[in-house]
Amino acid sequence: xxxxxxxxxxxxxxxxxxxxxxxxxxxxxxxxxxxxxxxxxxxxxxxxxxxxxxxxxxxxxxxxxxxxxxxxxxxxxxxxxxxxxxxxxxxxxxxxxxxxxxxxxxxxxxxxxxxxxxxxxxxxxxxxxxxxxxxxxxxxxxxxxxxxxxxxxxxxxxxxxxxxxxxxxxxxxxxxxxxxxxxxxxxxxxxxxxxxxxxxxxxxxxxxxxxxxxxxxxxxxxxxxxxxxxxxxxxxxxxxxxxxxxx
Numbered sequence: 001x002x003x004x005x006x007x008x009x010x011x012x013x014x015x016x017x018x019x020x021x022x023x024x025x026x027x028x029x030x031x032x033x034x035x036x037x038x039x040x041x042x043x044x045x046x047x048x049x050x051x052x053x054x055x056x057x058x059x060x061x062x063x064x065x066x067x068x069x070x071x072x073x074x075x076x077x078x079x080x081x082x083x084x085x086x087x088x089x090x091x092x093x094x095x096x097x098x099x100x101x102x103x104x105x106x107x108x109x110x111x112x113x114x115x116x117x118x119x120x121x122x123x124x125x126x127x128x129x130x131x132x133x134x135x136x137x138x139x140x141x142x143x144x145x146x147x148x149x150x151x152x153x154x155x156x157x158x159x160x161x162x163x164x165x166x167x168x169x170x171x172x173x174x175x176x177x178x179x180x181x182x183x184x185x186x187x188x189x190x191x192x193x194x195x196x197x198x199x200x201x202x203x204x205x206x207x208x209x210x211x212x213x214x215x216x217x218x219x220x221x222x223x224x225x226x227x228x229x230x231x232x233x234x235x236x237x238x239x240x241x242x243x244x245x246x247x
Contacts, residue, residue, distance in 0.1 A: 004078070005176050005208050006043040006066065011075030013039060015061050035061050036232055039075070043210060045176070048203045050219050051212040052236075052243065053229035059212035062229075063179050066210070067099050068092045080176040097125055100170030100207075102180035106162050108154045114141070114165055115150040121172055136172065144168040144198055160191035167198055171207075178202065180211040184218065192218060216243040 013036035035058035043049055051059045064070045066079050068087055077084035080098035082091065109117050118137045127133050141147040144164040154162060163183060170178055180199070184192035196218050203209050213219065219226065219242060226241025227234055236244070 003044055004042040005045050005080055007078045008039050008041055009076040011039040011077055012037045013062050013065050014073055045208055046206055048209045048224040050224055050226045052226055057229045060181050063181050063212055067101055067179055068095055097173050098176045100175035100178040102166050102170050102183050104182040104185050106166050110154050113151050113153050118169055121169055125173055140168045140171055159187055160194055163195055178207050178209045184215050219243040
């Protein structure tokens with residue numbers, strides 16, 4: 001295996017109304033809207049990368065391509081050992097077990113408590129032994145500082161606590177890559193810092209993180225690698241970057 005966990009080479013990223021495998025590749029190339037072209041970068045194991053760009057620049061679509069919500073139609077792409085160009089629909093669940101996804105809109109089970117939100121994910125991804133499930137959930141709740149909230153319902157949690165639960169859910173299967181789309185977009189500055197500290201802790205434990213964000217304060221403060229997108233192309237790839245856009 002190569003020393004990268006994500007690699008795109010001369011890839012074009014298309015926004016498509018149909019999800020993976022719903023239309024032929026030829027039809028998607030003909031009818032889809034290309035939002036990024038000539039995309040080439042690699043991400044090594046353990047890196048922390050910010051994706052920057054204005055609204056509509058293609059950051060979210062790029063993330064969706066990495067977790068196979070939309071297909072990669074041209075160029076080369078590899079994520080966690082999977083070839084995105086050769087990926088079949090039946091392969092997607094196996095890819096996603098190696099990827100953690102943190103959505104801005106949480107997508108929690110609102111009628112289940114914190115513990116059961118995590119429990120259902122583990123059962124759905126093949127965990128069978130109850131003691132192992134409980135041990136893993138206990139460990140994850142400690143990582144995201146929710147061990148005292150295990151039996152609270154989502155509506156009883158603050159916005160920051162809900163986002164921590166989403167991060168915990170993404171970590172359940174010990175992913176090689178954590179993809180996050182605007183994880184602090186709806187949070188106040190203090191809560192945003194708490195969330196970013198958790199991401200930093202997770203990164204120090206070895207997880208690779210790729211995060212789309214508009215959070216200038218966090219980008220400038222943390223000084224991680226920055227990949228910036230403008231006018232359909234990558235225009236900047238800095239090892240220790242800053243935000244670089246006017247707000």
